[in-house]
Amino acid sequence: MTTHHNSEQDTINSRPVAVRSEPAFAFKEQEHILRAATFAALVCLLLTGVCHSAEQEPKAVDNKSLLSDSEIAETILRRTHPIRLDPANGIPLVCEVGTEIINLIGIDEAQETYTVDLYSWVTWSDKRLQFDPAEFGVKEVVISPQQVWQNDSSETDSSGSLGTGSERLWNPYLEFMNLVDAKVTEQALRVEASGKCRLTIRQTGTFKFEPNEATFRKFPFDHQDLTISIESFRWNCNQVRFATSNEDQLIFKSELAHIRLAEWKVTGGHTRTREIKYSGDSAPFSRVSTTITVKRQPQFYIWKVCLPLLILVVIALSAPWIPHTKLESRLVLSITTLVAITTYSIVINSELPKMPYLTVMDAWMLSCFLISALGALQNVVVTSLASSGKEQVSCAVDYHTRWILPCLFAVTTMVILLFMA
Numbered sequence: 418m419t420t421h422h423n424s425e426q427d428t429i430n431s432r433p434v435a436v437r438s439e440p441a442f443a444f445k446e447q448e449h450i451l452r453a454a455t456f457a458a459l460v461c462l463l464l465t466g467v468c469h470s471a472e473q474e475p476k477a478v479d480n481k482s483l484l485s486d487s488e489i490a491e492t493i494l495r496r497t498h499p500i501r502l503d504p505a506n507g508i509p510l511v512c513e514v515g516t517e518i519i520n521l522i523g524i525d526e527a528q529e530t531y532t533v534d535l536y537s538w539v540t541w542s543d544k545r546l547q548f549d550p551a552e553f554g555v556k557e558v559v560i561s562p563q564q565v566w567q568n569d570s571s572e573t574d575s576s577g578s579l580g581t582g583s584e585r586l587w588n589p590y591l592e593f594m595n596l597v598d599a600k601v602t603e604q605a606l607r608v609e610a611s612g613k614c615r616l617t618i619r620q621t622g623t624f625k626f627e628p629n630e631a632t633f634r635k636f637p638f639d640h641q642d643l644t645i646s647i648e649s650f651r652w653n654c655n656q657v658r659f660a661t662s663n664e665d666q667l668i669f670k671s672e673l674a675h676i677r678l679a680e681w682k683v684t685g686g687h688t689r690t691r692e693i694k695y696s697g698d699s700a701p702f703s704r705v706s707t708t709i710t711v712k713r714q715p716q717f718y719i720w721k722v723c724l725p726l727l728i729l730v731v732i733a734l735s736a737p738w739i740p741h742t743k744l745e746s747r748l749v750l751s752i753t754t755l756v757a758i759t760t761y762s763i764v765i766n767s768e769l770p771k772m773p774y775l776t777v778m779d780a781w782m783l784s785c786f787l788i789s790a791l792g793a794l795q796n797v798v799v800t801s802l803a804s805s806g807k808e809q810v811s812c813a814v815d816y817h818t819r820w821i822l823p824c825l826f827a828v829t830t831m832v833i834l835l836f837m838a
Contacts (some may be wrong), residue, residue, distance in 0.1 A: 486558040494585050499545040502587055502656060509658045512589055513540040514647055516707040521676050526769050529626045530597055531643050538617040539589050547612040557609040562616065594646040597623045633769055636776040637715040644708045653700040654692055661688050661705060681711040722761055726785055729754045730826065733789045736796055737818045741811055744800040751793035758786045777837045784829040788822055
């Protein structure tokens, strides 16, 4: 009895021990979970701080890449002062000069000028302007020429030159030799990391025909050479030589095909470099000339000037077929033709310069005038002969005049076209 009772008592006493172990195990598990969550939160906070710090503090290269082209150019120019021509053992600096014709706006024959919308550029190399692309994060900078060539005014003068002012960079001093007036719309100076510089100018310029090129002898079957000549205002051939690249010439020729003008047709173009010697200068100057060859389309003058005049002359030549007794009717035809020819001549000559020679149109209109004048004179002679009683002579003159004047007019026209046009 005592033994059984003791065993039961031991069993009862052992139960509380098992009950006390369950809360201890749960507490340890919760402690592990809390530590893991705390660790994860700390990691998240640390990563967030690193990302925020990276956004607020970019790398030094990124800061430099945010600099504007003007600021980068200022930094480069402060390091060096490339104002004077870079000496190269007496070898002239080679500058490539090019012109891109955007549009041929018009040709004014009376003023002997033509207006062109164009790009012009000059390229040269200056090792003093070299920079490391990694330093600024760019391979080239584009700045306004006014930043390095500070003129008294922001616009170029009528010669197209950038003028003389406070300079911070060597200036090629481009000058358009036959420029009459210009409106510069854009200018840009591009400096590459290798030190290569390219000055580009866009302008709408009015240019003068060069001497001995503005010939209108074959008007309206003429062709004209429109030349744009670029030269350095300051530097002679011993210092600077102009050159053209084959690639630019090919581009220039391909662009000519897109130029359209109502009265003119572009037939070709070329670019050449030559040296021009001026009196009083010790050395010649290098010049690049870009020429556009245009041919006039004469259909306007043929259909609206020549054909009406031809009809009037034919009408005037029909006067001998009218009886000589009707002098008034015959004179009306001749005088009307003379007035019409004179009016047409005034209108045509107002579109041309005052030339000391006759054009094809002038010669033909003069022949029309003379034939009509001979017709009017023949009317007076025939009427005078009839009034004096020489009726047969008057009829004979009328008969021969009906064929002589038309044949004379046809021969004169053929001679003018063959030998002048």
